[in-house]
Amino acid sequence: MSKRLVMKFGGTSVGTAAAMRQAAKIAVDARRSWDEVVVVTSALSGVTDGLLNSARQAARGDLGAFEQTRQEMYERHHALADSLAAPAERPALHGEINNLVAEFSNLCQAINVLGEASPRALDAVAALGERLSVRVLAAAISAAGAPARWVESTRLICTDSRFQNAAPDADETRRRSQAVLLPLLEKGHIPVVTGFIGADAGGRTTTLGRGGSDYSASILAVALDAQEVWIWTDVDGVMTADPRLVGGARTIRELSFREVAEMAHYGAKVLHPKSIAPVIQAGICLRVLNTFNPAGEGTRLVSEREANGHGTIKALAAIRGLRLVTLSGTGMLGVPGVAGRIFSAAATTGISVPLIIESTSEQAICFPAPKEKIEEVLESLYTHLGAEFQRGDIDRAAVSEDVDIITVISPGLRSTVGIAGQIFSTLAAQNINVLGISFGASDVSINLLVHAETTRAALQALHTLI
Numbered sequence: 001m002s003k004r005l006v007m008k009f010g011g012t013s014v015g016t017a018a019a020m021r022q023a024a025k026i027a028v029d030a031r032r033s034w035d036e037v038v039v040v041t042s043a044l045s046g047v048t049d050g051l052l053n054s055a056r057q058a059a060r061g062d063l064g065a066f067e068q069t070r071q072e073m074y075e076r077h078h079a080l081a082d083s084l085a086a087p088a089e090r091p092a093l094h095g096e097i098n099n100l101v102a103e104f105s106n107l108c109q110a111i112n113v114l115g116e117a118s119p120r121a122l123d124a125v126a127a128l129g130e131r132l133s134v135r136v137l138a139a140a141i142s143a144a145g146a147p148a149r150w151v152e153s154t155r156l157i158c159t160d161s162r163f164q165n166a167a168p169d170a171d172e173t174r175r176r177s178q179a180v181l182l183p184l185l186e187k188g189h190i191p192v193v194t195g196f197i198g199a200d201a202g203g204r205t206t207t208l209g210r211g212g213s214d215y216s217a218s219i220l221a222v223a224l225d226a227q228e229v230w231i232w233t234d235v236d237g238v239m240t241a242d243p244r245l246v247g248g249a250r251t252i253r254e255l256s257f258r259e260v261a262e263m264a265h266y267g268a269k270v271l272h273p274k275s276i277a278p279v280i281q282a283g284i285c286l287r288v289l290n291t292f293n294p295a296g297e298g299t300r301l302v303s304e305r306e307a308n309g310h311g312t313i314k315a316l317a318a319i320r321g322l323r324l325v326t327l328s329g330t331g332m333l334g335v336p337g338v339a340g341r342i343f344s345a346a347a348t349t350g351i352s353v354p355l356i357i358e359s360t361s362e363q364a365i366c367f368p369a370p371k372e373k374i375e376e377v378l379e380s381l382y383t384h385l386g387a388e389f390q391r392g393d394i395d396r397a398a399v400s401e402d403v404d405i406i407t408v409i410s411p412g413l414r415s416t417v418g419i420a421g422q423i424f425s426t427l428a429a430q431n432i433n434v435l436g437i438s439f440g441a442s443d444v445s446i447n448l449l450v451h452a453e454t455t456r457a458a459l460q461a462l463h464t465l466i
């Protein structure tokens with residue numbers, strides 16, 4: 001069987017002409033050592049945010065953001081086309097860009113008239129970023145020396161109809177991906193596929209959730225029986241902490257799938273949390289590499305057996321922008337089903353609760369939620385637990401100041417004496433108060449809740465333990 005590689009470029013890796021030129025060179029160079037290469041790309045950096053913001057504001061009757069995003073999208077993509085596509089390709093490419101920008105205008109006008117941006121409409125708008133970037137990147141790769149063809153993944157990735165957070169159907173995706181991509185690969189072409197998006201059974205465009213292009217790459221790698229997936233980003237692989245928050249963060253050469261899954265789940269944006277499981281199950285090798293330092297080794301994900309570092313602290317992650325919701329009342333604890341109803345109510349708002357604290361003595365259940373969702377969460381709690389509030393079983397729903405969750409990744413944590421002690425004394429030495437912890441559910445991580453204003457200092461202090 002031929003050696004097949006799937007590589008994915010993130011938004012910054014295609015965000016400027018210099019970056020996209022570099023990405024194209026990486027794809028062309030990979031063809032020297034791989035028989036077949038499939039490229040997946042994100043939208044240019046900032047474009048998805050601009051698109052979603054425009055649609056939401058249009059629904060509120062304000063077309064200001066739309067005008068600005070449309071102008072920027074138009075200028076950035078045309079400029080890339082002019083500097084990277086072969087002259088003969090440019091007129092067709094400019095036409096494609098104009099058509100997609102016009103589609104954006106039509107969608108925003110419609111949203112503005114309706115006064116509502118449904119999840120389905122938001123997906124149709126958000127998808128435009130990747131639909132634009134594939135066209136330009138395919139032209140750039142062709143101009144750099146390897147024939148490339150853009151493909152929209154609405155033809156490949158079949159999902160359910162949960163707009164904004166769709167889940168793929170593996171069997172149908174495999175059938176479609178092979179039917180569309182294998183003929184291109186056999187001809188020696190590099191397919192350049194939109195990340196982030198799919199389509200439901202009715203052919204309506206869906207998205208896999210923010211940051212979902214990593215997930216697209218692993219879905220396609222599994223569907224195509226690829227040997228490896230390379231995630232090209234703007235840092236030297238998975239690092240000991242987010243380099244934007246912690247000075248001195250270093251690249252981790254090897255991490256187990258479980259360690260990286262825990263990091264991704266607890267806020268390390270470098271890999272989408274859902275991108276990991278499909279490749280582990282299929283035994284596909286995953287690497288994270290830096291587009292701007294392609295000779296660097298980056299990070300390789302390995303099986304649990306091969307991973308080292310047992311009993312040490314390997315990395316830190318953080319989820320920011322949270323507030324704690326505390327429900328308290330004498331009739332709440334020990335009553336079957338109350339916790340279940342609380343978390344079902346929270347789940348209806350689309351949040352996933354990263355950690356739960358229960359206090360028997362204070363008769364309280366407490367959980368963090370993204371601060372922009374707090375109002376919605378409270379509303380849902382009052383609706384779904386109306387009877388409990390009315391009877392006085394729950395007498396209070398309180399919301400805290402801003403908090404963050406810091407996650408410490410340390411394999412073999414449960415069986416290593418003293419690590420938790422080290423963590424707490426390091427924080428105490430900096431006078432950092434820990435508001436809550438969750439520990440024991442995973443053998444590779446411990447989660448700490450801290451006041452948002454202490455997060456940077458806490459991360460920096462804990463980083464000295466790595």
Ligand code: ADP
Pocket residue numbers: 009010011012013042211232233234235237238239240241242243244263267268269270271315316
């Ligand atoms: P892309 O657009 O390539 O998908 P993202 O912005 O989604 O890139 O993810 C890369 C960013 O993730 C980095 O620039 C870095 O700031 C952030 N990040 C957070 N935690 C980590 C970590 N532990 N290691 C590396 N990068 C991290």
Ligand code: ASP
Pocket residue numbers: 010011042043048049129195196209210211212213214
């Ligand atoms: N462009 C999408 C986003 O910004 C997907 C991605 O970049 O992975 O969320």
Ligand code: MG
Pocket residue numbers: 010211214269270271272
């Ligand atoms: Mg990303």
